[in-house]
Amino acid sequence: MTPGKKLQGLVAATVTPMTPDGQINLSVIRQYVDYLVSEQNVKNVFVNGTTGEGLSLNIQERKQLAEEWVCQGKDKLDHVIIHVGALSLPESQELARHAAAIGASAIAVIAPFFFKPTKKDELIAFLQKVASEAPAVPFYYYHIPPLTGVTIRVEELLDGIKERIPTFQGVKFSDTDLLDLAQCINKNEREQFVFLYGVDEVRTPPLHLLILFLVWYFSGSTYNYLGRKANLMLQAFAKPDLALAQKYQFLTGEFLNFVIKLGFGVAQTKAVMSFVSGIPMGPPRLPLVDASEEFIVKAKAKLDSIMWPDGD
């Protein structure tokens, strides 16, 4: 890991490898790190988030996973961001202290979603109490309203947040409200905040593309197995070769559109990652259930049929 290095490019929202009987499988994380770095050119990870089934794991498991990612990523990854959000404030604080103690690059916290904050101040109060347990660790708010049901607008949240949470670094923005995102970017003229955009399929329309490329950071599940393609898209955009950038995006969108119609979530992401990488990621944990054989066959055939511009 590279302390102080500016976060850049893609962040893979990692899956949590499990054994066939549903225990976390720490033994493949070293191989997982090597795969992300060498095959996908992805050097940042977001651990124990949505894709990582963080909220379905117990505290001990979350700590073990965080430790393993930090340990295996030490000289290979740039940033290991640990999601420490939980429904219970003391649990979240404990995880924040632990992440700080093991040297995580940053922590992130989701809004509590059973008893929900309804006002900005309530949400900030919760976030502040977690962040203050790790006073030297950059802090991200993880905004994912489709799952939390917490729709407090991020652009409102940003006002004055740095005064209340000095470690506040930015937002993992997993929502399609691009007006809110655009307002956030507007408020970020001094580039004091980082926005990690988390809806991998919504990078497509040209206008959105332009807005999102100003953000320039993406954090999602598909960078586990399509990270190399996403990197090629970013390079094409930077050149700029917009036609090529769009081609990559449209083809990624074609795959996601196909699997979303079949039913696509964390279980299916684990299955796709397993067949693409060859690393056995195992089943998800209940209440999620394994992807069906039919899904796997169709998803694999679709991915194999795509003719990428790099001929791969």
Ligand SMILES: CC(=O)N[C@@H]([C@@H](O)[C@H](O)[C@H](O)CO)[C@@H](O)CC(=O)C(=O)O
């Ligand atoms: C709801 C959900 O799982 N969203 C994913 C996306 O990467 C998503 O898998 C992708 O856009 C395909 O739909 C990420 O935003 C979640 C994420 O980054 C995480 O695991 O923390």
